[in-house]
Amino acid sequence: MTPALAFFYGGMVRAKGVLNMIMMTVIPMATVGVLWVLFGFSMAFGDSKGFSGSPFQYFGMHDVIGATVGTDPHSIPMFAFAAFQSAFAIIAVALVAGCAADRMKFSAWIVFSALWAILCYFPAANWVFGTGWILNQMKAVDFAGGTAIHINAGAGALALAIVLGKRIGFGSKPMRPHNTTMVMLGATGLWFGWFGFNAGSALGANEVGGWAWINTLLGAGCAFLGWIFVEWIRDGHPTTLGAASGMVAGLVGITPACAAVSPIGAIILGLVVGAICAMAVGLKYKFGYDDSLDVVGVHMVGGFVGTVLIGFLGDPNYMAAAHPAALEAHKAGLFYSGSARLLGTQLVCALAVLFYSFIVSFIIAFVIKKTMGIRISTKQELAGIDLVEHAEAGYDLSNVRYTSMRIRDSLVLPSSPVSPVPADKADSSDTKGTQA
Amino acid sequence: MTPALAFFYGGMVRAKGVLNMIMMTVIPMATVGVLWVLFGFSMAFGDSKGFSGSPFQYFGMHDVIGATVGTDPHSIPMFAFAAFQSAFAIIAVALVAGCAADRMKFSAWIVFSALWAILCYFPAANWVFGTGWILNQMKAVDFAGGTAIHINAGAGALALAIVLGKRIGFGSKPMRPHNTTMVMLGATGLWFGWFGFNAGSALGANEVGGWAWINTLLGAGCAFLGWIFVEWIRDGHPTTLGAASGMVAGLVGITPACAAVSPIGAIILGLVVGAICAMAVGLKYKFGYDDSLDVVGVHMVGGFVGTVLIGFLGDPNYMAAAHPAALEAHKAGLFYSGSARLLGTQLVCALAVLFYSFIVSFIIAFVIKKTMGIRISTKQELAGIDLVEHAEAGYDLSNVRYTSMRIRDSLVLPSSPVSPVPADKADSSDTKGTQA
Amino acid sequence: MTPALAFFYGGMVRAKGVLNMIMMTVIPMATVGVLWVLFGFSMAFGDSKGFSGSPFQYFGMHDVIGATVGTDPHSIPMFAFAAFQSAFAIIAVALVAGCAADRMKFSAWIVFSALWAILCYFPAANWVFGTGWILNQMKAVDFAGGTAIHINAGAGALALAIVLGKRIGFGSKPMRPHNTTMVMLGATGLWFGWFGFNAGSALGANEVGGWAWINTLLGAGCAFLGWIFVEWIRDGHPTTLGAASGMVAGLVGITPACAAVSPIGAIILGLVVGAICAMAVGLKYKFGYDDSLDVVGVHMVGGFVGTVLIGFLGDPNYMAAAHPAALEAHKAGLFYSGSARLLGTQLVCALAVLFYSFIVSFIIAFVIKKTMGIRISTKQELAGIDLVEHAEAGYDLSNVRYTSMRIRDSLVLPSSPVSPVPADKADSSDTKGTQA
């Protein structure tokens, strides 16, 4: 799933930055995975201490052997539950990377993403999936993470994009996707994985999983249609990039709603989310923030619209099985119950996560900028980030090789703490800062 | 799965048409998905009204909550069943796209594919999987869709290819696959997904699923061998495109048979299907129809051979568990029972679907051609369909950018129903027709 | 899974050899699949006859209908078990291909890989997973194949690389990966599939599967970190190829250990394996064998380190559920029990498989070299193996086509046993030898 995101994002940048974008997207599979097992799971699903669960309750997964989650005939081992939930934590963090194409120091991203996981995702997961206030006090509906994952990541991306500043040439130089087939590979891979997320969130091969699956299909499919219809009318052509973007926007929008709306509701939700996101991705040019791959336009806006639409479309027949507490507290969506209580709740929760995440992310990014530095130099950016941060090129399809080779003497064992890098290749401060 | 098909097909066209081919293949994920939920599932699995199930019985999935499919200890929620079966509907339609590379109006494809789903797939699914005559009157063996999916799609592709006419330069200008690795990515992705289709058709992690899995492995693997052996003998080299094609041909061939034959039977079936399809793909040059990516040679022929071979190879030990009704009615395959009754049944059903689909598809395509138009202009075809239909290019791997950029004022909100498209870029009739 | 390996390997070779590498990797899906069903499963899981199981007990899967594996409430049909285990057999053989890039006759690889499966993998699977000595006499811990698969394949690759000799220009001409995004696609695909392997080896959705999953995540993630840390210190940059390699090394290392160590243990194991493998891949330049894609450095070394580390890190709490026999026989790992008995056992088993495989593989390769020939000619190697062995090119992204086309008369039916190949294109002996 997260790899699919890596290709969705990777295909959209220029060929000189594809590897960096992939690296930024996959590194949370390692770092956030470790944090999750150490104390993230515990912060998310431990007994609530107000802000989040206690980080020490299941520290390093202790006391998890033998524990289960869910009520009995349908209970699953807590180890399996922790494994399943780790995928959500990882992808939430990886999503943020899309705003930072082509210009962020890789070391700064590692630090930012780890702090973001700890301060933004783990608490939000507690609020929405665990023992926290959104699920338990507010009794809001968020089946698989519209607020905790998408609004959260989108708002974080907005903050990070603002602190980072624009890419050189943003808005004037063309930066077209270098490989639209790779974008589509990623988008369809996300769709495939999302069936697992949404249907799997029913924690069992039961009926709720069945309609979560159907609604995921419809939500993504209709947002795909909604997006390309907007393009067809506005730009004259339905594009493949639009199709891929629409799929993802639809997945985002249906994520909180997939168990609470009927299939007809999912169709409406998909069309609306797709159309709105297709328009929202243009906002960055109006407001001048360089959210390079539209994390805001797709995930923040899509997650927001999906979360709020539940307030209209929440169907009591479906909520009865999947969200009984929310149904009891707020009745169904406005269109079914005539009451705006659910709508209000959804709106409050969505905005709360949005502002929390924006502010905290901004502070994290700002502190990093002032301490270790957050952006590569102009010269490096022009040379291409793959080369300066990773000493690699994504493709070598030519049959002519203008290359010579040297085997390092130090290949097997490191000979010195930092091997010399040609001064015109990388600011040495760059790599030094991150080896610590 | 359907995305895998998009890459299998997309890799085989030239670089200028890859996005259009991917778009044609994935759009049924949206359109057919919606139709399926609205009335397709009902047509396929509602109580039979002769031609098909009633489209209104489960319209929009109403009355599906709480319903189950299958007999009890092994029953599954009907919602889950509908979700699983939607994947079959989508891929059946997507398969047809392979005949139409590089020259079909995208709007015409959307209309064709929707009508084809309604008039060809939903009824055929009813006959083969649901309450219809092939399964229940004829008691034919088609485990996972050799007739309903592959013969059906292949015959539809033949009709569409004939109505569309040949690509400019067909048979004289070389049109080699632009990315054989992408073809292989698609083929192996299909294989992976097919395990789900075939083993999943057993509706549970039971023993029939186990041998369906083994037979799927063997069928695809042996057709892969069969195909490259023919190439090795005929052309002097086993090719990667042949390997990928053989895999897919084998998957097609084993689809109807995977629960009814023994592993040894699957080996024989695979070798035969692979070899026959390797020869059949040349027929288009003999007969002069431009079935661009060999939907006929692989799916129609492969599905036909697989369906008919059950008449020889159907093993009573395996049919007893998976196809008890067919076993009782027709005894086993010719090689086991000495009786040709099963063979005759299979042949009749295969031919019935083939002719039905060919005729109906031809009529649909012909009507579209005469009304909205089915093909882009010659000038557009030469310029490349990605550019004129989608205003995009698949790849931009060069580091030199000969491009300038302009931000549309109308980016956020559409300013006019149709934004102006340079006259030499696209016939405006094109896009207008499809916005309705 | 095996396809993921094909892309992991395929992206690492030069553009002129990508198809051959993919073909070598996927052909075992056909050949080994057939051998597995015929007698491989029987050799691996039949009653032990000393060297291996009897090849005839389940020949062609007879007597498998109705049989089950495992003790009752958790038993699964033997057909499903055979299907699951076939994936291990196939990938073990495919792994070896990585040492043979750009220079091995495709026919020779088919023969080598089949013999290797029969003489090296099927027996080793019996020892480790089935009725043989490593599992049952030695009571060693190897959950999902560190010895049987990775050490085995790595040692085989070393032998084959030595017999094959170096690629022209090895160590002096640069041979950089032609598509690092494809490498990453493969590595992440492997990771995805490995969750299935490792968690699936628990044969059920139980708690052991849960921690196997968590440990697989941590092992791969930490080896990814370990590898890029070594690079960051030694070379000045963390690379994407290093990240992908680290993931795979971690998967290899955690394979035997994933059920026997705690999450903290998996983190340590991952970091150690990643760092050691990052150093080990340089050995080929020191010792001068051309293990082209580092099967030795990643799989043999990684598998060895992972297997041996269990001797230190084996945690009694986890072994109690997953490896009770080993726990009883050897107590836990050195760090927990203070006893080196488990360590000694692991070491002996790892070395035994390593030497057995190296010697047998060397003999197989040597016999092939002396009989049918194992390597293409120098001229062919310079022209590019895709062209001479498969008459294809991986990519055609240019819009300019310097190509003309001819339809073979013999397209549908082979006209003559061997169609003429231009003499300067391929030694005719090549293809003749393998058609038999």
Added chain:
Amino acid sequence: MKLITAIVQPAVLDNVQIALATKGVAGMTVSEASGYARQRGHVEVYRGAEFTIDFVEKVRIEILASDADAEEITTTICDAARTGEIGDGKVWVTPVEDVIRIRTAERGDAAI
């Protein structure tokens, strides 16, 4: 000796090749190029942002010829490459002082 350089539409390369072959022209060198002149480029749209691709794909053909053959080759190319649409391209002729065939070290007209 002369070097004849032609910038033509990619689609006519076949034509030119065949026309030259029938005139007995032994060899040529071809490479990819992009042109910019009267013929307009095209527009692509990505997430609503418009990209104008100014340059149009062309093929460059280079042929070495003896002084005597140059004119005929030039005319042959022009005739074979003409579609009559804007963007057909240009041919130009430059003087060459020496030509060497690497394999044999032959020089001058013999090397062509």
Added chain:
Amino acid sequence: MKLITAIVQPAVLDNVQIALATKGVAGMTVSEASGYARQRGHVEVYRGAEFTIDFVEKVRIEILASDADAEEITTTICDAARTGEIGDGKVWVTPVEDVIRIRTAERGDAAI
């Protein structure tokens, strides 16, 4: 007539194009090239093995011009392409004996 060939940094292509357009230059042909001289290439590392990419990406611009315009075009290109860093490249001028516009078969200055 003259053929002006310029090898420039890829990043300045826009600049050159605009500068020439303002001088009224009607057309040009562009292609990709790699250069090797004072400017050093870069290093890549794959699994610890170092690869030096000796050649640096450049763009080749070719412009046909009448004898009268050649000097101005040359100067315009040089000014627009100058960054002052090593690797800015070279411009050279060669004589052309004849130019033909394929579409119309016009020759000489009229064909430029």
Added chain:
Amino acid sequence: MKLITAIVQPAVLDNVQIALATKGVAGMTVSEASGYARQRGHVEVYRGAEFTIDFVEKVRIEILASDADAEEITTTICDAARTGEIGDGKVWVTPVEDVIRIRTAERGDAAI
């Protein structure tokens, strides 16, 4: 001044580069090309249909040289690029009227 253009096999580029470096040649520009002459192309087969790739991959090397050095450079290239097999390619020399180094605006021999 002269422009030396060589069309050579891709595999000998290293050789040529080293040979020229030892003669002190400061710079060169390289690009990809495809050739068509005595050397035959190869055949590919896709689903039984045969495709003949007529053109063979080559590398174009361009070197600006002073009149004095041109002959030596030409010979050096030929020697370094010779494998003796058909397809070794050609070298040709054309007159150059002016050369400018963009960075410094130096002209003539000083700019080479």
